[in-house]
Amino acid sequence: MIEIKNLVKNYDNTSIKYSDYKIEKGDFVSIIGPSGSGKSTLIDLIVNFITYSSGNIYIFDKEISQYRRKEKNILMKRLGIMSSNSLLLSDLTVIENIKLPQLIHKNQIEESHMSYLINKLNIENLLLKYPMSLSTGQRQRVLLARAMILKPDILIADEPTSNLDSENTNNLIKCLVNLNHELKTTIIVATHDKVVSNASKRIFQLR
Numbered sequence: 001m002i003e004i005k006n007l008v009k010n011y012d013n014t015s016i017k018y019s020d021y022k023i024e025k026g027d028f029v030s031i032i033g034p035s036g037s038g039k040s041t042l043i044d045l046i047v048n049f050i051t052y053s054s055g056n057i058y059i060f061d062k063e064i065s066q067y068r069r070k071e072k073n074i075l076m077k078r079l080g081i082m083s084s085n086s087l088l089l090s091d092l093t094v095i096e097n098i099k100l101p102q103l104i105h106k107n108q109i110e111e112s113h114m115s116y117l118i119n120k121l122n123i124e125n126l127l128l129k130y131p132m133s134l135s136t137g138q139r140q141r142v143l144l145a146r147a148m149i150l151k152p153d154i155l156i157a158d159e160p161t162s163n164l165d166s167e168n169t170n171n172l173i174k175c176l177v178n179l180n181h182e183l184k185t186t187i188i189v190a191t192h193d194k195v196v197s198n199a200s201k202r203i204f205q206l207r
């Protein structure tokens with residue numbers, strides 16, 4: 001589903017060289033490595049189309065630079081993203097926030113899928129609340145529901161447990177494992193959290 005080859009990203013003062021790696025359908029991969037090793041950069045390369053210096057990234061068997069504008073929109077619909085800049089809109093309720101991708105991609109949401117997520121992520125009693133009143137753990141589960149609402153083939157999350165206590169971390173991990181197992185969603189998480197990487201199927205170590 002995703003393959004990187006000879007991938008290098010240069011910033012002004014830093015050069016990040018990635019080992020070759022291939023992620024298959026149904027994988028649950030943790031990207032781990034010390035702070036500054038390029039975890040967030042790799043995610044940005046994949047989901048934000050930031051330019052790289054050399055090498056290749058293939059998503060769904062096509063080099064990223066070969067995607068035209070329209071195809072990029074279709075691609076984005078197949079990716080569920082939970083990044084550090086994922087925000088809930090404060091003037092919208094939780095359920096309105098979860099349905100936002102429907103507006104953006106003009107896609108119908110499957111009611112049964114929505115009920116499944118609400119139930120699995122244990123957010124039924126939050127739906128009419130506003131983001132301001134949520135705890136950090138609740139907010140992360142709502143962001144996960146929104147990332148999953150259009151049934152993406154791949155879920156990509158950057159440090160999804162970084163501000164969570166161990167109970168909320170375990171809850172979120174349980175959700176990820178469930179989605180990977182039951183929906184066969186391919187999951188990629190950048191994490192420094194051993195509890196998360198231990199729950200994943202494979203580890204991609206950056207240095």
Ligand SMILES: Nc1ncnc2c1ncn2[C@@H]1O[C@H](COP(=O)(O)OP(=O)(O)O)[C@@H](O)[C@H]1O
Binds near residue numbers: 014038039040042
């Ligand atoms: N926009 C940027 N401009 C310049 N340097 C950057 C930028 N983003 C990241 N870097 C540098 O790239 C390296 C990798 O950063 P990052 O991908 O955030 O690592 P990680 O997520 O593993 O902590 C760091 O040295 C960081 O300072």
Ligand SMILES: [Mg+2]
Binds near residue numbers: 039040041159190
């Ligand atoms: Mg990071």
